[in-house]
Amino acid sequence: xxxxxxxxxxxxxxxxxxxxxxxxxxxxxxxxxxxxxxxxxxxxxxxxxxxxxxxxxxxxxxxxxxxxxxxxxxxxxxxxxxxxxxxxxxxxxxxxxxxxxxxxxxxxxxxxxxxxxxxxxxxxxxxxxxxxxxxxxxxxxxxxxxxxxxxxxxxxxxxxxxxxxxxxxxxxxxxxxxxxxxxxxxxxxxxxxxxxxxxxxxxxxxxxxxxxxxxxxxxxxxxxxxxxxxxxxxxxxxxxxxxxxxxxxxxxxxxxxxxxxxxxxxxxxxxxxxxxxxxxxxxxxxxxxxxxxxxxxxxxxxxxxxxxxxxxxxxxxxxxxxxxxxxxxxxxxxxxxxxxxxxxxxxxxxxxxxxxxxxxxxxxxxxxxxxxxxxxxxxxxxxxxxxxxxxxxxx
Amino acid sequence: xxxxxxxxxxxxxxxxxxxxxxxxxxxxxxxxxxxxxxxxxxxxxxxxxxxxxxxxxxxxxxxxxxxxxxxxxxxxxxxxxxxxxxxxxxxxxxxxxxxxxxxxxxxxxxxxxxxxxxxxxxxxxxxxxxxxxxxxxxxxxxxxxxxxxxxxxxxxxxxxxxxxxxxxxxxxxxxxxxxxxxxxxxxxxxxxxxxxxxxxxxxxxxxxxxxxxxxxxxxxxxxxxxxxxxxxxxxxxxxxxxxxxxxxxxxxxxxxxxxxxxxxxxxxxxxxxxxxxxxxxxxxxxxxxxxxxxxxxxxxxxxxxxxxxxxxxxxxxxxxxxxxxxxxxxxxxxxxxxxxxxxxxxxxxxxxxxxxxxxxxxxxxxxxxxxxxxxxxxxxxxxxxxxxxxxxxxxxxxxxxxxxxxxxxxxxxxxxxxxxxxxxxxxxxxxxxxxxxxxxxxxxxxxxxxx
Numbered sequence: 036x037x038x039x040x041x042x043x044x045x046x047x048x049x050x051x052x053x054x055x056x057x058x059x060x061x062x063x064x065x066x067x068x069x070x071x072x073x074x075x076x077x078x079x080x081x082x083x084x085x086x087x088x089x090x091x092x093x094x095x096x097x098x099x100x101x102x103x104x105x106x107x108x109x110x111x112x113x114x115x116x117x118x119x120x121x122x123x124x125x126x127x128x129x130x131x132x133x134x135x136x137x138x139x140x141x142x143x144x145x146x147x148x149x150x151x152x153x154x155x156x157x158x159x160x161x162x163x164x165x166x167x168x169x170x171x172x173x174x175x176x177x178x179x180x181x182x183x184x185x186x187x188x189x190x191x192x193x194x195x196x197x198x199x200x201x202x203x204x205x206x207x208x209x210x211x212x213x214x215x216x217x218x219x220x221x222x223x224x225x226x227x228x229x230x231x232x233x234x235x236x237x238x239x240x241x242x243x244x245x246x247x248x249x250x251x252x253x254x255x256x257x258x259x260x261x262x263x264x265x266x267x268x269x270x271x272x273x274x275x276x277x278x279x280x281x282x283x284x285x286x287x288x289x290x291x292x293x294x295x296x297x298x299x300x301x302x303x304x305x306x307x308x309x310x311x312x313x314x315x316x317x318x319x320x321x322x323x324x325x326x327x328x329x330x331x332x333x334x335x336x337x338x339x340x341x342x343x344x345x346x347x348x349x350x351x352x353x354x355x356x357x358x359x360x361x362x363x364x365x366x367x368x369x370x371x372x373x374x375x376x377x378x379x380x381x382x383x384x385x386x387x388x389x390x391x392x393x394x395x396x397x398x399x400x401x402x403x404x405x406x407x408x409x410x411x412x413x414x415x416x417x418x419x420x421x422x423x424x425x426x427x428x429x430x
Numbered sequence: 431x432x433x434x435x436x437x438x439x440x441x442x443x444x445x446x447x448x449x450x451x452x453x454x455x456x457x458x459x460x461x462x463x464x465x466x467x468x469x470x471x472x473x474x475x476x477x478x479x480x481x482x483x484x485x486x487x488x489x490x491x492x493x494x495x496x497x498x499x500x501x502x503x504x505x506x507x508x509x510x511x512x513x514x515x516x517x518x519x520x521x522x523x524x525x526x527x528x529x530x531x532x533x534x535x536x537x538x539x540x541x542x543x544x545x546x547x548x549x550x551x552x553x554x555x556x557x558x559x560x561x562x563x564x565x566x567x568x569x570x571x572x573x574x575x576x577x578x579x580x581x582x583x584x585x586x587x588x589x590x591x592x593x594x595x596x597x598x599x600x601x602x603x604x605x606x607x608x609x610x611x612x613x614x615x616x617x618x619x620x621x622x623x624x625x626x627x628x629x630x631x632x633x634x635x636x637x638x639x640x641x642x643x644x645x646x647x648x649x650x651x652x653x654x655x656x657x658x659x660x661x662x663x664x665x666x667x668x669x670x671x672x673x674x675x676x677x678x679x680x681x682x683x684x685x686x687x688x689x690x691x692x693x694x695x696x697x698x699x700x701x702x703x704x705x706x707x708x709x710x711x712x713x714x715x716x717x718x719x720x721x722x723x724x725x726x727x728x729x730x731x732x733x734x735x736x737x738x739x740x741x742x743x744x745x746x747x748x749x750x751x752x753x754x755x756x757x758x759x760x761x762x763x764x765x766x767x768x769x770x771x772x773x774x775x776x777x778x779x780x781x782x783x784x785x786x787x788x789x790x791x792x793x794x795x796x797x798x799x800x801x802x803x804x805x806x807x808x809x810x811x812x813x814x815x816x817x818x819x820x821x822x823x824x825x826x827x828x829x830x831x832x833x834x835x836x837x838x839x840x841x842x843x844x845x846x847x848x849x850x851x852x853x854x855x856x857x858x859x860x861x862x863x864x865x866x867x868x869x870x871x872x873x874x875x876x877x878x879x880x881x
Contacts (some may be wrong), residue, residue, distance in 0.1 A: 039843030040447055042836055049832065073520050074814035075511075075821065082811030085519060085526050089803045092530040093790070096537045103541040165544055165778060171768070173544060173778030295776060298784045300537055303791045306784060426847040430854075 040425070047418045054414045058407040064400045071393050080392050087389035094382045097301055101371045104299035108309065108368045111167055112361060114160045115316070117153075119357050122320065125150045126350040129327050133344035137336050144331045151324045155288060158317050168313035171295030177313040178288040178321065181261030184210070186244055186253055196239045197262050198287040199223070200325045206286070208240060210260045218253055219246050223262075236322065237289060262286045287325035290314040301374050307367055316360055323349050432459055432476045433860040439481055440852045443844045451622035453485040453842035455614050483614040489838045490621055494628040494635065496831040498648075498693035501629040503824035505698025506706075509577055510817040513702075513710065516569040519810050526806060528562045531555050536787035539767055543780040544735065549762035556743065556754045563718050567750040570711050577703040578672045582664045584630050584696055585675060589661050591627045592645070595620060596659040599642040603656075606641045613641070632693035649690035651677045662687075672703065706816060711749070713809050718749040720794050721802065725786060732766025732782030737775060741766065 063072050074081040128143050158168055158178050165173040175183070184193045195208060210219040221240065242260075244252040294315070296308040310316075323346040330346070333339025439457045446452040458481075462474035518524040535555040539548045598620040605613040620643060627633055632648030638656070645654040653660055663684065664673040675691060676684035688704075691697045722744040729743040741764050746752040758764045769782035795805035 037840045037843075037845065039839055039845040039848075041843045042839040045832075045839070046836065069520070071520055073514055074517060074810055075514055075817035076520075078811045078814035078818055081519065081814050082807045085807040085810060086803070088522070088526060089530055089807075092534065096534045100537055100541055163542075163545075169778070171776035171779035173776075293776060295779055297778065298540065298780060300540055300784060300787055304788055311778065426850045430850060 044422065047421060051411075051414055051418055054407070054411045058404070058411050061400065061404040061407045064395045065397075065404050068395055068397065068400075069393055070395045077392075084389060084393045087385050087392070090385050091382060091389070093303070094378045094385075097378055098375055100300050101375055104297075104301075104307065104309065105368055105371055107162070107167075107297065108364050110160075110162050111309075111364065114157050114167070115357060115361050115364075118157050118317070119354055119361070121150045121154050121157075122350060122354050122357070125324060125327065126347060126354065129343050129347045129350060132331060133340060133347055140331050140336065144328060147324060147328050147331060151321065151328070154317075154320065154324070158313060166292070168311060168316060169292030170311050170313065171297075172292045173311075175291050177292045178290060178317070180286045180288050181259060182289075182291050184242065184258050184260060186255050186258065193242045193244065194239050195242050195260055196237065196289050196291070197260075198237055198289040198322060198325075199235050199262075200287055200322070200329055206262050208260055209263045210242065210258050212253070212258055213256055218258065221247060288321040290317075299371075301371065302378075307371065309364065309367060310360075316357065318353055318356065319349070320353050323353070432457075432478050433856045433863060435478050436856040437853065437860065440849050440856060444846065444849045444853075447844040447846055447849075451618055451625065452844065453483045453614070453618050453621075454844045456482050456484060458482050480610075480612055481614060483612060483617060483842075485617075485621075485842045486838065489834060489841065490624075491635070492834045493625060493831070493838060494633065496827060496834050497625055497628040498632045498697075500824070500827045500831050501695040502632075502693045502698040503820055503827050505580075505695040506702050507817065507820040507824045509573065509699060509702040510706070510813075510820055512573050512576075513570065513707065513813060514817055516566055516573070517810055517813060524810075525559075525562050525566065526803075526810075528555075528558045529802065529806065532559050533787060533790040536783055539765070540780040540783045540787055543767040543783055544777045546762065549735075549765050552765055553754060553759060553762055557759075559721075560744065560746075560752045560754055563714065563749040563752050566714060567711065567748075570707055570714070571750075574672060574703050574707050577699045577707075581675065581696060581699050581703070582673050584699075585662050585664050588627065588630055591623050591630075592653050592659040592661070594623050595627070595643060595645060595654045596657055598623070599654070600657050603640045603642050617641075628694065630694045631691055631696045647677070647687065647690070648692055649687060651685070651687055651690075675700070710809075710813060714749040716795070717802065717805060717809070718752045719747060722746060722752060724789055724792070724794050728782060728786050728789070729766050731769070733768040733776075733779075734766050735763040735768075735777050736761075738764055739766065 064070060071077050071080055071084065125147060128146055132140065132143055155178060159176055160167050166175065166177055169175050169177040180197065182196070184195060186193070195210075197208065199206075206223050208219075208221040208223065209217060210221075212218050219242065221242075223238075246253070290313055292311075292313050294310075294312045296310050296312075298306040298308050301307050326346045327343050327350075330339040330342030333342065436457045436459065439455050443454045458479040459476050460479050462477045464471040464473050466472075519526055532555040535548070535552045539545075539552050542548045598616050602613040602616045602620065605611050605616070624633070624635060624643070624645065627645070633653070634646045634648065636644045638644070640656075642656045643654065644652070644656065646652050651660075653662075660680075661678045663676045663678055665676050665684065665686075666673050674686050674688040675696065677687045678684050688700055691700055725744060726742045730740050733739050734741065741758060742755050743758060743765070744752055745755050755764075767783035768776055768779035769785065790803065791801055793799055793801060795802060800808070
């Protein structure tokens with residue numbers, strides 16, 4: 036083939052450029068430690084790498100979620116354990132005094148009162164400023180005798196709930212506005228007879244938002260209600276003996292939260308639900324405790340004993356129920372741990388796949404770079420030798 | 431004399447050894463007409479026939495064809511390389527990263543629905559998503575505009591070339607009309623101009639018997655016919671703001687030939703600007719639209735911390751217009767983590783946040799067969815594949831063009847060594863002829879001295 040000077044210089048420089056390009060590519064791989072420096076280097080690989088990255092981040096997030104969930108369960112467990120212990124103590128006391136034991140009743144009363152206060156504060160436990168056992172209404176105190184009602188845009192017919200112990204009579208529901216002014220006083224029962232009583236147990240009354248005297252619906256806002264002895268009419272004295280009856284045993288704390296659950300995302304389209312329902316957990320514990328207190332404090336001890344005896348079995352049930360719930364929760368905790376381990380193993384596998392596709396083997400890439408460098412130098416030398424001589428040198 | 435001319439041709443070749451597109455010339459010499467003399471035919475020496483240009487017509491056509499393909503793929507590769515930068519995924523700073531961070535923020539919200547920190551992070555990540563989509567959209571439009579500028583610039587460059595060809599046509603046909611001379615250098619010029627033209631736009635060429643070259647576009651629009659040439663212009667399309675390539679007829683009417691240009695740089699650029707980037711923009715919009723619609727559907731039905739409902743999380747309807755609802759930016763309590771099933775007043779409820787977080791793995795794209803992440807990954811893969819394809823074809827075409835050019839160079843190129851040898855050859859012949867004259871002169875002198 037006839038080779039001209041132009042042909043020679045074109046071919047030599049093209050070969051040099053090709054060699055430089057290979058060397059440059061090898062350098063890129065070494066410098067970035069990645070096989071895929073741009074998406075176009077390996078389109079299919081790039082797609083896969085994006086997928087791997089998504090999976091890895093998702094797994095990290097699931098583990099974060101589960102850590103959060105486990106912390107919640109741990110905290111709850113401490114609370115529930117405490118409640119169970121106290122309940123057990125209360126049950127023992129009740130048991131002791133349900134067989135007609137009449138001594139030490141004042142001490143027993145104090146103890147039960149103390150237990151009730153402790154359990155109440157535990158049931159109203161907060162974590163990070165939010166109530167744990169109020170369902171999803173985490174800004175509402177789960178258990179209280181009174182509560183809050185809200186008028187919003189003139190809504191009427193707000194349910195008001197309260198709990199009554201046995202024998203509570205002539206009490207009133209008192210509704211106050213935000214400034215503490217009494218807005219409504221509603222007697223329990225029919226409010227007519229001198230001895231009107233509400234029903235023992237859980238009660239609901241519906242407030243229509245007015246002051247009960249024919250006035251208009253109260254303006255929007257937050258109102259608090261409580262059960263009180265307003266007109267001093269309540270039976271604070273036992274009719275048979277004339278001895279005073281403690282107000283605190285006439286009402287008991289009712290549940291103001293909802294039945295909400297807290298969902299934790301533990302996997303793709305997988306959630307785990309933890310119940311935050313205080314009603315389910317603590318049920319009618321406060322009712323029973325109030326009853327026991329009433330029984331212990333009854334002016335007529337013999338009449339008080341059946342009240343106490345009545346509540347022993349329910350307390351036992353409540354303790355067992357708590358135990359069941361605790362077991363359930365700890366099972367969920369274990370499940371989360373198992374899932375975490377599983378995710379971590381999957382994460383290792385996916386990470387290995389990602390590195391395989393995306394990362395360059397450092398040794399291999401350096402060897403390649405060296406090889407290309409050598410090839411380049413050889414090509415340069417060859418080019419120098421070839422380009423220079425012409426016939427002119429010899430003429 | 432003939433030898434002198436031969437040396438002249440050799441000198442011309444040597445001088446043009448580095449001229450691009452030069453075809454070496456050769457003086458064809460043949461014996462002179464014999465004279466009829468007494469003993470028989472007596473040769474009358476040598477005469478120069480013509481200066482012949484060594485070239486291969488087929489190779490010229492091949493070069494033109496390969497050049498068009500090279501221009502085409504070079505343009506597409508260059509433009510797509512800029513598109514690749516918009517995606518920025520290899521480093522890990524692209525939309526993929528931003529989306530995973532966004533879904534993560536919703537997950538964190540499910541763990542702590544009342545937390546102000548978690549809510550602020552959701553807003554911040556949402557803004558990142560909107561901003562990234564906006565930027566990608568803007569960048570793609572910018573690339574379109576830049577390609578547009580290249581297109582208009584190239585059309586400006588094409589017209590002078592057409593004029594040159596018409597000019598050369600006249601010169602060549604004038605010189606060669608007598609059938610005596612060859613317009614060798616002009617033909618080289620014309621071939622060179624046609625090759626440059628082929629880089630820009632697809633052309634077909636025909637030469638008539640007068641040596642005039644007609645040039646048509648690939649589609650058939652005449653660009654140069656003999657001594658006449660037409661012009662190409664560009665016209666801006668009011669809706670897209672981009673330019674169309676127009677062919678201008680004699681009477682000033684224009685014809686839109688944008689969609690008929692298939693090869694050459696113009697072909698590559700037009701294809702990327704209109705088709706490819708159009709596709710990418712539309713896919714990006716599909717992504718944004720689906721995200722906005724699906725997220726808002728869930729968010730609207732949920733309740734915020736302030737018990738408000740019916741709020742959109744994202745405003746806008748496309749990649750360019752997506753933004754976080756300013757009402758929510760102003761008050762993060764509007765983020766609806768709580769769902770309709772639970773209703774207002776339950777700040778601890780995270781069921782709506784859970785539903786939104788799980789959108790990440792929901793089959794929302796491609797008619798319900800892919801997730802957001804899948805869609806985007808395959809989108810990036812598709813774009814990368816387009817670029818890789820263009821790169822491979824470009825490299826392939828360059829190789830093909832190089833082979834054809836090398837063949838042309840091999841045939842028509844100047845070899846300094848060869849020319850030097852020719853120089854020596856003609857110089858010896860000249861010296862011999864000069865010696866003849868000296869010998870003749872001596873013989874005449876001898877004759878004269880006798881007298």
